[in-house]
Amino acid sequence: MSFIDRWLGRGEQRSIENPSIPVSASFEELMGFFGILERNNALPIISTEAALQVPVVWSIVNFLPRTLASLPLHTFKAGENGDRVNDPRAQLLSFAPNPEETSYAWRVYHWHQVFTGGRGLSWIERFNGRAVGIWPMNPSLTEISRRNGRKSYHFEGRTYDATDVIDTPFMMKRDRLGSYSPIAKCNKAISLAIAMGDFAGGFFAGGGVPPYALEGPLPSGADAMKRAQEQIQRAIELARQSGRSFFGMPPGHSLKPIGIDPAKGQMTEARLFQVQECARIWQMPPTFVGDLSKGSFSNTEQEDLRLAKHLVMQWAKALEDELTLKLYGMRPSRRVKHGLDGLQRGAFKDRSEALARAIMTGQLTPNESRALENRPPKEHGDQLYIQQATVPLGTKPGIGHNGGPALDDDTDEEDGADAGTQE
Known part of the structure; x- marks a missing residue:
C-alpha cells in the first residue's frame, strides 16, 4: 500500500x-x-538504509546477528541435568525452521530486524496443535494491537495470536505494543557520523583545497566578476592537474580560506569519537568494530569476555525463553538453550586444555567431552575420572601404595626416639 x-x-x-x-x-x-x-x-533525520552507510553501523548490525546465529541451538529436557532431545520441534530450531531456509539464515534475518528496526518477528505454523514450521515476518508490515486484553499480530491479511508469534523486541515501549528502534532513537549520533563523512569526502574530493574567498580590487559589473571567478577557478584546476604546488594570482589579490581547517577542527579525533559513540548504542566493545586506539594485548581478551557475558548471553537468553514459551508452553517439558561454548570453537588450544581439565577433575566423562567436539563416543568412555594425587589433607596412602609400606598412625616421635635409644 x-x-x-x-x-x-x-x-x-x-x-x-x-x-x-x-x-x-x-x-x-x-x-x-x-x-x-x-x-x-x-542534522537530517536518516532512515535505516542511510544509517547502514556508516561503516561502524554496518559492522555492528552484521557482526551481532552472525555471531548469535552461529551459536548451536539445542533442546534439552526440563531440569538441572536434562538430557538433550531431538524431537521435531528441536529439528526446526537446530536445522531448518521451514523448507525455504536454514536455521542460521532464519536467525540472521531475525536478529537483523532487532538491531536495525528494533524488533524481530516470526509466526509459528501448527498442525493439530504441533509446531511444524517457523516463518519470518516483516516487522514494518505487521500491525500489533491488543483486543480484550490479548495481544495480536496482523500480517499479510492474517491475524496471529501472541502464542503463535516469536517476538524479540530491542526495547519495549510503555504500551507494551510498540518497540524502540536503536537507529531511530539514536538518530543524531549516526547522522553526525554521516555529516562528518560527507565533509571529509567533499574536502578530499576537492583535492584537499578548502573554500577560498578572493580579496583585492574586484572588477565592476556582474559579467566582469563572473569572468574573474572563472579565471581563478581555471587557474586552480590547471595547478591541480599539473601537480604544481602554487599558481599565479592577479596583482594585489589574495585567497583567504573560508570555514574550519579539518586539522584545527580535529576531524580525525571527532570521527573516531563517533565510532565509539555508535558502538555505545548497541553496547558493542570498541575492539570489535576496528577501534584499537585503546586496545592492548592484556585488555583485548577481556573485551572478548565482555562481549560474551554482557551482550551475546543476554540476547541469547531473550530468544531462548521466547522459543521455549511459544513452542513448549508455560510448563515446558523441554527447554531451548544456546551453546555458548560455540564462541570458543576457533580457539582449539584453549578448548582442548579446558576439556582435559574437566575430564581430570571429574566434571565430564571422555565421551561427553567428545560430544562437545562432535566426535563419536568410545568404549569405556562413560566413566568419570579424577587424578589420584588429589586427596584430602591428612589422608595417608594405604598398603602397597606406590610399592611402599603402610604408615602407622599410632607411631609418634616419642616412640621413634625410644626405639632409637634401645637400639
Whole structure:
C-alpha cells in the first residue's frame, strides 16, 4: 500500500491524538510531512538504509546477528541435568525452521530486524496443535494491537495470536505494543557520523583545497566578476592537474580560506569519537568494530569476555525463553538453550586444555567431552575420572601404595626416639 493510500485512510488506523495522521506511516514519511526533514542548519533525520552507510553501523548490525546465529541451538529436557532431545520441534530450531531456509539464515534475518528496526518477528505454523514450521515476518508490515486484553499480530491479511508469534523486541515501549528502534532513537549520533563523512569526502574530493574567498580590487559589473571567478577557478584546476604546488594570482589579490581547517577542527579525533559513540548504542566493545586506539594485548581478551557475558548471553537468553514459551508452553517439558561454548570453537588450544581439565577433575566423562567436539563416543568412555594425587589433607596412602609400606598412625616421635635409644 502506498503512502498516499495510507494517508487517505484506506483501511488504516488513525492516531487518537490526530486522526489525520495514519499510525502505519513510516518515521521518515511523518517527519517529511511535518517539514522536519527539510530544516536548515540541523542534522537530517536518516532512515535505516542511510544509517547502514556508516561503516561502524554496518559492522555492528552484521557482526551481532552472525555471531548469535552461529551459536548451536539445542533442546534439552526440563531440569538441572536434562538430557538433550531431538524431537521435531528441536529439528526446526537446530536445522531448518521451514523448507525455504536454514536455521542460521532464519536467525540472521531475525536478529537483523532487532538491531536495525528494533524488533524481530516470526509466526509459528501448527498442525493439530504441533509446531511444524517457523516463518519470518516483516516487522514494518505487521500491525500489533491488543483486543480484550490479548495481544495480536496482523500480517499479510492474517491475524496471529501472541502464542503463535516469536517476538524479540530491542526495547519495549510503555504500551507494551510498540518497540524502540536503536537507529531511530539514536538518530543524531549516526547522522553526525554521516555529516562528518560527507565533509571529509567533499574536502578530499576537492583535492584537499578548502573554500577560498578572493580579496583585492574586484572588477565592476556582474559579467566582469563572473569572468574573474572563472579565471581563478581555471587557474586552480590547471595547478591541480599539473601537480604544481602554487599558481599565479592577479596583482594585489589574495585567497583567504573560508570555514574550519579539518586539522584545527580535529576531524580525525571527532570521527573516531563517533565510532565509539555508535558502538555505545548497541553496547558493542570498541575492539570489535576496528577501534584499537585503546586496545592492548592484556585488555583485548577481556573485551572478548565482555562481549560474551554482557551482550551475546543476554540476547541469547531473550530468544531462548521466547522459543521455549511459544513452542513448549508455560510448563515446558523441554527447554531451548544456546551453546555458548560455540564462541570458543576457533580457539582449539584453549578448548582442548579446558576439556582435559574437566575430564581430570571429574566434571565430564571422555565421551561427553567428545560430544562437545562432535566426535563419536568410545568404549569405556562413560566413566568419570579424577587424578589420584588429589586427596584430602591428612589422608595417608594405604598398603602397597606406590610399592611402599603402610604408615602407622599410632607411631609418634616419642616412640621413634625410644626405639632409637634401645637400639
